[in-house]
Amino acid sequence: CQFSCPNGRSSSKMAGSTATIAAMNARMDMLQGYLESNMTALHAEVAAAQHTADSAESSLDISWIILCGSIVFFMQAGFSMLEAGAVTEKNVINILFKNIMDASIAGIFFWAFGYAVAYGPTYGGFIGTGEVFILDIHNNAGGDVATASDGWEGWFFQWAFAGTAATIVSGSVAERTKFHAYLIYSALCATFIYPVVVHWGWGSGFLSAWGAMPDDNGDARPLFSGTSASNGMIDFAGSGIVHMVGGVSGLVGAMVVGPRTGRFVDGKLQPIPGHNTVMQALGTTILWFGWYGFNCGSTLMLSGGAANLAGKVAVTTTLSATSACLTATLISHFFEKTFDIGIALNGILAGLVGITANCSVVDPWHAVLIGFFSAWIYYGARRLLFFLKIDDPLDAFPIHGCCGYWGLLATGIFCTDENVQYAAYPNVNTACASGEQFGVQAVGGLVIFIWSFAISGLVFLAMKFTIGVRVSEEVEDQGLDFSEHGLDFIDVDAKPAAQVIVVGQGAGDNKVAPL
Numbered sequence: 001c002q003f004s005c006p007n008g009r010s011s012s013k014m015a016g017s018t019a020t021i022a023a024m025n026a027r028m029d030m031l032q033g034y035l036e037s038n039m040t041a042l043h044a045e046v047a048a049a050q051h052t053a054d055s056a057e058s059s060l061d062i063s064w065i066i067l068c069g070s071i072v073f074f075m076q077a078g079f080s081m082l083e084a085g086a087v088t089e090k091n092v093i094n095i096l097f098k099n100i101m102d103a104s105i106a107g108i109f110f111w112a113f114g115y116a117v118a119y120g121p122t123y124g125g126f127i128g129t130g131e132v133f134i135l136d137i138h139n140n141a142g143g144d145v146a147t148a149s150d151g152w153e154g155w156f157f158q159w160a161f162a163g164t165a166a167t168i169v170s171g172s173v174a175e176r177t178k179f180h181a182y183l184i185y186s187a188l189c190a191t192f193i194y195p196v197v198v199h200w201g202w203g204s205g206f207l208s209a210w211g212a213m214p215d216d217n218g219d220a221r222p223l224f225s226g227t228s229a230s231n232g233m234i235d236f237a238g239s240g241i242v243h244m245v246g247g248v249s250g251l252v253g254a255m256v257v258g259p260r261t262g263r264f265v266d267g268k269l270q271p272i273p274g275h276n277t278v279m280q281a282l283g284t285t286i287l288w289f290g291w292y293g294f295n296c297g298s299t300l301m302l303s304g305g306a307a308n309l310a311g312k313v314a315v316t317t318t319l320s321a322t323s324a325c326l327t328a329t330l331i332s333h334f335f336e337k338t339f340d341i342g343i344a345l346n347g348i349l350a351g352l353v354g355i356t357a358n359c360s361v362v363d364p365w366h367a368v369l370i371g372f373f374s375a376w377i378y379y380g381a382r383r384l385l386f387f388l389k390i391d392d393p394l395d396a397f398p399i400h401g402c403c404g405y406w407g408l409l410a411t412g413i414f415c416t417d418e419n420v421q422y423a424a425y426p427n428v429n430t431a432c433a434s435g436e437q438f439g440v441q442a443v444g445g446l447v448i449f450i451w452s453f454a455i456s457g458l459v460f461l462a463m464k465f466t467i468g469v470r471v472s473e474e475v476e477d478q479g480l481d482f483s484e485h486g487l488d489f490i491d492v493d494a495k496p497a498a499q500v501i502v503v504g505q506g507a508g509d510n511k512v513a514p515l
Contacts, residue, residue, distance in 0.1 A: 054147040061301040065153040068297025072160035075290030076103050079167045082283025083174060086274035086342075086394055090479025091175045093487055098170040098179070102186050106163040109190040114162060115155055117195035118203055125206035125213040128199045157297065158198070161242055164294075165194045168246025169456075171394025173253040173469075176260050176476050179484045181469045185253070185459055193455050194245050197448055200233075201241045207233040207444045209425055220426075223440045228427040231420065231437060233444035236313075237298040239357030239407025240448045247401025248452035250392065256460040257470050259391030261477065269386050272393070277341060284345040291317055291352045295359045309423060313359045316367035317352065320359075323371030324351025324378075331379050343379065346395050350378035353403040357441075358411035360423035361432075366414040373410070374403045401449075408445040412438025 080099040084092045106114075112133055120130020130136060134155055142148030166189040173182065200207040204214060209232035212222040222232030235241050262270055274280060295317045299306040328347020332340035354374030355367055362370065381398035385391075392398070415432040431437040463469045475483040 051147065057303045058147050058149060061303055062149055062153050064302045065157050065297065065300060068293040069153070069157035069160045071290055071293025072157070072164065072297065073103070075160075075164060075287055075294070076100070076167065078283045078286030078288075078290055079164075079170075080283065081279045081286060082345075083171050083394055085276040085279025085281075085283060086171070087174050088272065088479070089275040090481055092275070092481060093485050094179065094480035095170060095174055097485065098182055098186075099167055101183055102166040102170065103163040105183065105186045106159060106166060106190040109187050110159050110162045110195070111155070113191045114195040115158060117192065118158065118198035119154075120199075120203070122199065122204040122213060125204075126199070127196055128203050128205075157300075161198075161238065161294075162190050162194055165242050165246045166190055168243065168396050168400050169250040169253055172250030172392045172396040173257050174393045175480065176470055177253070177257050178467070178469055178471055179480070181463045181467060184463060184467075185249075185456075188459055189245075189249065189456075193249065193452065193459075194242075197241050197245050197451060200447070201235050201444070207440075207447070209234055209427075211426075222427070223443065224436060229429045229431070230440065231425055231427050231429065231431050233408070233440050234361060234411050234415065234420070234425065234437065235357045235408060235444070236360045236423065237295045237356045239353055239355075239404045239411075240445050243353045243356065243400040243404035243407070244445065244448045245452045247397045247399065247404055248449055249456035251390070251397040251401055252453055252456040253460050253469075254390055254392045254397070256457070256464055259389060260393070261473055263391045264389050267389070274342075280342065280345055284348055288321060288348060288352065291321070291356075295356060299360075304424075306424070309360055312422075315364055316359045316362060317355055319364055319367040320351040320355035320371035320374065321348050322351070323368045324348060324354070324375040325371075327372050327375035328379065331375060335379070346378060346382075346399055347375045349399050350374040350403045353400055354407045354410060356404075357407035358415060361411060361415040361419040361425075363414075363416070363419065366410075370407075370410045370414065374406060377402050377406050405445045405449065408441045409438070412441035 076099055080096050083095045083099065087095050115134055116130035116132050117128045120128030123129050134151075137151040137155060139145075139150065141150040166186045169185065169189070170182065199205040202208060202210065204211045204220075206213055207223065208220075209222060211220045212232050214220055220232075221227070222230045224230050233240070260272060263272060264270065292314055296310040296313045299310045299313070302310065324347045325344055326347075328350070329339060329344045331347075332338065332343040336343070351371035351374045354370050354377075355362075358370065359367070378395070378398045381402040382395050385395075385398065390397075412432075412435075415437055417430050417432045420432060421428060431440070460469060471480065471483060481487045
């Protein structure tokens with residue numbers, strides 16, 4: 001049959017080939033199904049891994065803001081110690097009370113109104129119109145709770161800043177201001193005076209570098225050009241937005257309230273030394289520590305390279321503070337003929353204020369120069385207030401007002417376009433190299449000065465001619481601890497460690513209070 005049936009043999013071979021192909025196709029189908037099944041699983045695993053990474057990144061950023069906000073809040077302890085040490089012994093409780101009330105008042109009023117004014121949608125580039133009582137921040141406001149922020153930490157961080165702005169004023173009007181009048185000012189500062197400036201510079205207001213006055217298409221219109229060729233005002237952590245507001249408002253308060261009794265006699269400056277240098281030094285050190293939360297925390301995140309920026313900010317902040325301290329020490333030795341620790345401590349604060357606006361956009365050697373000039377500006381402004389017979393017990397205006405404006409100007413002088421991009425500002429341009437940035441900074445600082453001076457002046461003058469802002473000379477002589485709080489001063493010399501003796505004037509007996 002092998003000779004007579006050739007077609008049979010061919011048919012047999014074809015049948016075998018068909019079976020083989022069918023088997024191969026079946027195996028290919030099985031392989032394809034296996035691959036598709038595994039690819040689906042692989043995609044799911046990749047998506048899960050990405051979700052986990054996004055969740056970790058979001059959690060890291062939120063935790064960073066909460067940590068830095070807590071450090072900024074701890075600055076209230078620094079202000080309390082510094083101011084308590086700088087005033088006379090009979091006004092210690094009063095100044096401590098004002099500091100804790102600043103934080104508490106800011107908590108309620110910034111929650112109720114201030115945050116909406118600061119970060120709500122802009123009305124004409126002037127004021128925010130957000131939800132009062134932070135109603136736009138709620139559970140799941142950000143969508144996926146694992147990978148997006150609902151916004152809680154943002155309010156917390158900004159509340160700590162708001163409390164700082166108000167507290168600056170307490171030093172300028174210390175030792176002669178009615179307690180309830182100060183509380184009214186503090187509430188208005190947290191509700192309106194400070195939040196409006198925040199909206200200008202950090203919200204979508206006309207000075208902002210982060211989406212100034214967006215048009216109908218959502219495109220920002222920053223000063224001066226209204227296009228991406230400009231940056232808007234660069235105030236990274238608040239030399240102008242926080243410190244100028246507090247410092248200039250403090251100047252107005254000091255002018256309206258008037259100098260302490262005995263500060264200027266026959267036109268001559270008379271010393272009224274603080275009662276505890278240890279507290280002043282401790283308070284300044286706490287503030288220095290808190291400034292790392294203030295400046296480094298203003299990256300608002302650690303992810304996406306922001307951790308490197310935070311590291312750079314820590315370096316520039318440190319160099320400015322140390323440079324200013326050394327410079328102020330030499331200044332005091334040359335002009336005061338002594339090494340004055342008070343001037344050295346205030347020099348540290350001056351350097352910190354001066355670097356706050358520009359800490360992310362300057363190089364380290366720039367920071368040294370900024371600190372150097374901050375010390376000179378502080379000392380010059382301090383002497384100017386003496387000449388003008390304006391009594392600012394804590395030098396709040398020279399430190400926060402004058403060095404705050406210097407910080408804005410120094411940003412325009414020392415910034416580089418490369419550093420601006422490294423700091424993640426949104427526009428790519430040559431505003432620093434061309435000099436435009438300096439002009440924007442100067443205008444921004446001038447506007448903040450006018451606003452803070454005018455509105456705070458209206459507040460203090462309104463109180464002066466209605467409820468009064470200054471205590472009587474008799475009350476001032478007794479001390480506000482007695483007149484406002486029922487106590488005179490704390491005698492810390494002759495007593496057991498577990499208690500202090502609180503001495504009352506005219507009360508007929510002493511009161512014993514636990515430490």
